[in-house]
Structure formats: structure tokens, C-alpha cells
Amino acid sequence: MKIWSLSSISSDLKDKKTHQATWRIAVPMVLSNMTIPLVGLVDSAVMGHLDEPYYLAAVGLGSALFTFIIWTMGFLRMITTGLVAQAYGAQDSNLIRQWLYLPSLLGLVIATLVLLLNPWLIELIIWWLEGSSDVENKILEYWNIRIYGLPISLLNAVLIGWYLGMQNARVPFAILLVTNITNALLDIYLVALGMDVDGVAWASVIAESLGLLIALACLPNMLRKYPIMDKFKLAYHKILRLLELNKDLLIRTLALEVVFFTIHARASELGDEIMAVNAILLNFLLIVSNGLDGVANAVEAQVGKAIGKKHWQDFRSAVVVGGFWSLIISLIFSAIFLLFGLKLIELVTDIKIIQESFAPFIGYSILVPLVAITSFWLDGVFIGASAIKTMRNSMLLALVIGFIPLYYATQSFEAHGIWIAFFGFMIIRGIASWILFQRGVMRGRYVEVPK
8 A cells, every 4th residue: 555645645634633623723723823923023123122132132132041951851842742642542531630640740850950059050051151241131131020920830841741741722822822912911011110131031931820820720621521540650751751752852952952051052153143143043043943833733732543443544634734834834934034034134133234144044934934844843743753763863863964064064154044044954854754754654664555
């Protein structure tokens, strides 16, 4: 049996049920996810209209440092979604509850350890930074506020992942929408009161706390639908499975962070203006990634459910339909940046030197959605299937074969060299993901393929 053919793809794309199931999750997640980078743009816009570029650079880099912690703990959201979706497909109430409690407990333990290690983390940050003393001081001010909201951030990640695994995007939509709109409004309000970087940091902590209250308030009603069938314990072997999956995801995330930290470090060597330009570029990249993540979230839930049911046709349809809508959204983003990219810069900052410095880089924003399609789409498949090792391997190949060689080969291109290396990284990642995915399908690692 030929797995992929024009006729099978055409058949899957005509499957209205899969389109509806995908968009039932994707629409609210795309809309709510898009508020995340919009908050980043509001952060940048608020800081970009202050009188010095180091405010904008500090918020961009400080946010990246905190995001590093969140992404490192990304298994709390990603793995939870895959495991819960599979339990949902199998209609196993006990597993549905266990994959809520265990990641939540683990998240609180991790947050406590990070808070205890914070004095050493601060020393590491100071050692790593290469910016001006003004940037360094403001980054530390931002960090020392945001880090105390880490337990809230990690619990939010677990709960969003759990709701998505349960095929419920309405609650994550409410969490993210309220959190990010509140964050943006508080940014503007607190800075208007005379705060700067500290106001942006406090806005994030307060807004995430409000999001957690919404997540917890909706939980009892969901759990009532899945009562405990038999007594169960928070089994030790399941904690080990979480940690085993996290090991691979941690390696994958660290490889990704090597790329982003190298981008920040190289930009810091080139001055505060280039750091500010990079902060804006990364916000644009965040817009693209969160839009594509909305579809990937739907793919995760649909793939996990199909695997739980052991249903090949549902699995294939989820993959094909998810890829189709990922392509459509990527084309929309490219068109937006092509038509309005330079206008967006004027909204973000009125500092002329930053506006002028950014103009030669707008092409990267236009092209990045097109090179990112495959990676985000197939990451959704891998997360839904709990195939974290495959994600890890594709990321390591992209780092070693794509980013590192190109980074050193393009040093003479200065800031442009960074982004050339990044594009090489994304292209290799997409190719590697497809090859590894295809191999897994042929070997029946996800769902048994009919003969």
C-alpha cells in the first residue's frame, strides 16, 4: 500500500470531519496564541518609545532569558498534551487524571529548585551578557521580578497542555486571551505611571496569575466528566516515563536555545541598536511560531487521539489536514510582512536609528514563515505521538549540520550572517523532520499501517 499519494492526500483534504475537528482546536489556539507575540510587540513598542534604545534591548533579552527557562520546561505542556490525548482516545479516566497531577507536581518541584538556584543563575547571566552596563542592569531588574512568577507559568503550561489533550481549546483560549490582553494593558498603564522595565515584568506576573485562576476554575467541571474508575497511585514508573520523555525534550530544547542565545550574544557584540533590531525580528518570528503553533496544537490533539484509538485513517487525515492549514497560515504571514512589515516597525519604535537599521532585515521576516512550515507541523505530529526522540534528533541534526557551520562561515556578514545561519538551521530541521517522520510511519511506530 502506498502511504502518500495524490489520491490519498486529495481524499484526506476532502474529509470535512477532520477539517472541522482541526479548526475546532486550531481557531481558538491561533487567535489566543497570536496575543502572545502581540504582547511582545506591545512590550517593544512601550520600551521603544522611551528615550534610550537600551530599554528595548533589555526587555527583548530579559524576556528571552525567561523564555529559555519556560522552553526548557516545555515538556510540561507538550508531553502532557500527547499523553492526555492518547488517554482521551482510549477513554481511560484514570490516566486522564494521572497525566494532570503528575506534570503539575513535577512543575512545582522544578520551579522551587529554580528559585533556590536563582542567585547562581544571576551570576551566570552577568557572565554571559556582553551588552552595555545599562542593558545589563535593566535585564537583571526584569529577571528578578519575572522569576518569582515561574511556578505560575509552569502550572499554566501543564493546564493548557492538559485541556488541549482533552480536545478542549476553549479554556486555553480564555486563559491565553485574558492573560495576554491583561499583560498588554498593564504594560501601558504601569509605564504611564513612571515605571519602565520593572513595569513590563510585573505586568507579566500579574497577568499570568489571572490566567491560572481561570484554568483552575474550569477544572472541576472537566474532571466530573471523567470520574475515577479504580483507585490509583501517582505511580513511580509514570514519573520515570515523564522524566525519560523530558530528557529528550530537554536536549532538543537546549539545542534550540543554543541557536537563540547565539543570535542574542552575537547581536550584543554589534551594539545596542542591533540588539534592539534583533529583539524586533525575534518578536516577528514569535508571531509566526505562535500562529503555526495554533495549528500544531490541533495536530497534537488529533494525532494523539488517533493513536489512542489505533486508527490509521484518522492519523493520516490529521497529518495531511494539519500540513495543509500550516501552509495556508505561512503564506498569510509572508504576505502580511511583505505588505506591512516596515509600517509595523514605525509602530514599534520612533527611534530613527533603529528604524533605519531594521529596513535591510525585513526580508528575513517575509521568508521565515515559508521555511518554518515543516518543522512546526511535524512537531505537532511528534508531540501527539509522544515521539520526543524524533524531535530531538531532527533538532540536533539541524544544529550540527545547519546552524553551526553557517554561523562560522558567515561571520564577515555580521548581523546578516546570524540570520543566514538561522535559515540554514530551519531548512535542515524541516528536511530531517520529514525523513525521520516518514521512516517512523513505514515502521509502524505511530499507528499500524494497513497492508
